[in-house]
Amino acid sequence: xxxxxxxxxxxxxxxxxxxxxxxxxxxxxxxxxxxxxxxxxxxxxxxxxxxxxxxxxxxxxxxxxxxxxxxxxxxxxxxxxxxxxxxxxxxxxxxxxxxxxxxxxxxxxxxxxxxxxxxxxxxxxxxxxxxxxxxxxxxxxxxxxxxxxxxxxxxxxxxxxxxxxxxxxxxxxxxxxxxxxxxxxxxxxxxxxxxxxxxxxxxxxxxxxxxxxxxxxxxxxxxxxxxxxxxxxxxxxxxxxxxxxxxxxxxxxxxxxxxxxxxxxxxxxxxxxxxxxxxxxxxxxxxxxxxxxxxxxxxxxxxxxxxxxxxxxxxxxxxxxxxxxxxxxxxxxxxxxxxxxxxxxxxxxxxxxxxxxx
Amino acid sequence: xxxxxxxxxxxxxxxxxxxxxxxxxxxxxxxxxxxxxxxxxxxxxxxxxxxxxxxxxxxxxxxxxxxxxxxxxxxxxxxxxxxxxxxxxxxxxxxxxxxxxxxxxxxxxxxxxxxxxxxxxxxxxxxxxxxxxxxxxxxxxxxxxxxxxxxxxxxxxxxxxxxxxxxxxxxxxxxxxxxxxxxxxxxxxxxxxxxxxxxxxxxxxxxxxxxxxxxxxxxxxxxxxxxxxxxxxxxxxxxxxxxxxxxxxxxxxxxxxxxxxxxxxxxxxxxxxxxxxxxxxxxxxxxxxxxxxxxxxxxxxxxxxxxxxxxxxxxxxxxxxxxxxxxxxxxxxxxxxxxxxxxxxxxxxxxxxxxxxx
Numbered sequence: 001x002x003x004x005x006x007x008x009x010x011x012x013x014x015x016x017x018x019x020x021x022x023x024x025x026x027x028x029x030x031x032x033x034x035x036x037x038x039x040x041x042x043x044x045x046x047x048x049x050x051x052x053x054x055x056x057x058x059x060x061x062x063x064x065x066x067x068x069x070x071x072x073x074x075x076x077x078x079x080x081x082x083x084x085x086x087x088x089x090x091x092x093x094x095x096x097x098x099x100x101x102x103x104x105x106x107x108x109x110x111x112x113x114x115x116x117x118x119x120x121x122x123x124x125x126x127x128x129x130x131x132x133x134x135x136x137x138x139x140x141x142x143x144x145x146x147x148x149x150x151x152x153x154x155x156x157x158x159x160x161x162x163x164x165x166x167x168x169x170x171x172x173x174x175x176x177x178x179x180x181x182x183x184x185x186x187x188x189x190x191x192x193x194x195x196x197x198x199x200x201x202x203x204x205x206x207x208x209x210x211x212x213x214x215x216x217x218x219x220x221x222x223x224x225x226x227x228x229x230x231x232x233x234x235x236x237x238x239x240x241x242x243x244x245x246x247x248x249x250x251x252x253x254x255x256x257x258x259x260x261x262x263x264x265x266x267x268x269x270x271x272x273x274x275x276x277x278x279x280x281x282x283x284x285x286x287x288x289x290x291x292x293x294x295x296x297x298x299x300x301x302x303x304x305x306x307x308x309x310x311x312x313x314x315x316x317x318x319x320x321x322x323x324x325x326x327x328x329x330x331x332x333x334x335x336x337x338x339x340x341x342x343x344x345x346x347x348x349x350x351x352x353x354x355x356x357x358x
Numbered sequence: 359x360x361x362x363x364x365x366x367x368x369x370x371x372x373x374x375x376x377x378x379x380x381x382x383x384x385x386x387x388x389x390x391x392x393x394x395x396x397x398x399x400x401x402x403x404x405x406x407x408x409x410x411x412x413x414x415x416x417x418x419x420x421x422x423x424x425x426x427x428x429x430x431x432x433x434x435x436x437x438x439x440x441x442x443x444x445x446x447x448x449x450x451x452x453x454x455x456x457x458x459x460x461x462x463x464x465x466x467x468x469x470x471x472x473x474x475x476x477x478x479x480x481x482x483x484x485x486x487x488x489x490x491x492x493x494x495x496x497x498x499x500x501x502x503x504x505x506x507x508x509x510x511x512x513x514x515x516x517x518x519x520x521x522x523x524x525x526x527x528x529x530x531x532x533x534x535x536x537x538x539x540x541x542x543x544x545x546x547x548x549x550x551x552x553x554x555x556x557x558x559x560x561x562x563x564x565x566x567x568x569x570x571x572x573x574x575x576x577x578x579x580x581x582x583x584x585x586x587x588x589x590x591x592x593x594x595x596x597x598x599x600x601x602x603x604x605x606x607x608x609x610x611x612x613x614x615x616x617x618x619x620x621x622x623x624x625x626x627x628x629x630x631x632x633x634x635x636x637x638x639x640x641x642x643x644x645x646x647x648x649x650x651x652x653x654x655x656x657x658x659x660x661x662x663x664x665x666x667x668x669x670x671x672x673x674x675x676x677x678x679x680x681x682x683x684x685x686x687x688x689x690x691x692x693x694x695x696x697x698x699x700x701x702x703x704x705x706x707x708x709x710x711x712x713x714x715x716x
Contacts, residue, residue: 006446007444007446007447007450008423008424008444008446008447041675063675063676064366064676065366083629083677084617084618084629084677085617086365086366086615086617086629087692088364088365088615088693089365089366089615107617107618107627108618108619108620110618110619110691111617111618111692114692114693134623135672135674135679136617136618136677139622257446259441259442259443259444259465259469260442260465260466260469260494261466261468262494265492269494271441271442271444274638275708278632278636278637279636279638280632280637314493316493316527317399317704317705317708318399318421318422319441319493321493333468334445334468334469334472335445335446335472337446346675347633347637347675350633351709
């Protein structure tokens, strides 16, 4: 198989790098006595899912009911829907829960009431605790709200309280590793305190901790029962910038056909725009915004850095504009494929559903 | 039919507003003696496509080969693929062109050579002229490059030169209507000059002009044979800001389930994030970035502004965070739907493929 079969923007996944990422995270979880429950929203792909199964992973997280259905069809039967319970999808959830063990997330007391009222099939549930990202969840100090919510939900005997989940999304804004470690320490100490308040009444509850930056950078997860990172399977430029990975750990690159060249502006136009990369951008060393870094693609799908760094500088719906130099413009022909390391692999993989494995 | 059937982020399309938008643009084109070739990348929807057919539209533009196939299946048979010819999709194009009249776009001389070599079924082609957006296309003053390209392509007797296309994407950066009108005047004057140089040799060539801002704001398109806007079918906040439309012309609103509330931060959490809205943002009056404006949804799917303007302030992959006030927080219940006017309807419609028509 050669890259000849790639006709439009396609994610090339380096199987070896991807499997190494999986194994590294799995071993890290094991070393701390934690279970890995990988978040599958990053890849949403059956084949990559199977790689996790091969190394013994049996629990997963997803971010929507439809994604839960997709992986239930692939034979996964312990699936956390790591997004606040959406009562409007209660029917779909009740149906799906007849076949697989679902875990639902409760983020506020109003959600607790709705959950208790609408669930008609056995499901697990977790309370979401806000450890500082301030997106959603109970304040860790709100023992009364938390306690009341559990009591309200447990009125429905089909619902089983499994513990506390947290996602430290604010690690994405951290300046360095120390700050990420500090976010982790503060977050887990709040969760430990909370668990100690409820462990007597609910002896089987666990703490489930997410986010790729902290799961990649912290080494010791003692006291945490479950890790729930997702992005680590591919990594990307955002993670590279945070120091969650090395450039050689990035396992997904987007192959884009070159559709035009402009010598007067030193620009290469690719088929690859906002409907492929989303509009997630980052800032490079020279302070200019960009949507990806250009790499050299070999005919076997392996990639390496080009000597001089080029960037995907502008995107519109389908067009991408790369600012190049004379030498690179001469080297690249219209019709070639150009490799682009994406800023955010989750959003890119959600848009480009065509994967090419090497 | 009520909004009860909406369980996840869904685009509500107001049929009357949408049809009014279609008719207004169609009449505007007719009044100047131009043909409307609407760009279907905005909606990508068969039903909305049919509304264009009902009022006599017979030619369309799309932005990918797969979109061309989709609308060919719907019975459209004059389809311009308004994106630079991608030689890697030549086989798909040749196959599709056996059933429909395709128009392809050539953006540089290297593309011209590849097109001439790879086309085996009759197709039309247009040269893309850069009228100032500097995304792609020939410089209007590059008569030699243009002339050479036409000669190279015409060596292949299956290829028919139809004229010049332009997309004045820089209207999106214009400060006001006058600037948009000026971009239009400068652009078309270059195209008129170009056409006059080639009309003797190619008497049937036309000028095809795109972009919703100029097509909405300019009134007189004399001398232009074809208008190719797309976004006008829905409009959005970006167009509202440019003055391409009034707030009452926006025909698409995203209905998002409320999944949590946070009283301490005055925040409402919705199911609606980057995988629904993309990451396109704009800046509101107070200078703060946002991803959408909140509207009141009636039970019949009609919407109106809430008294105090609220915004979709933060989004992550699936979560959206609305900053509200006490009154609004009290009024909205978890499980309700909240309406969000999107910043960029094209990217939103590309992500949310579920439409609900009212």
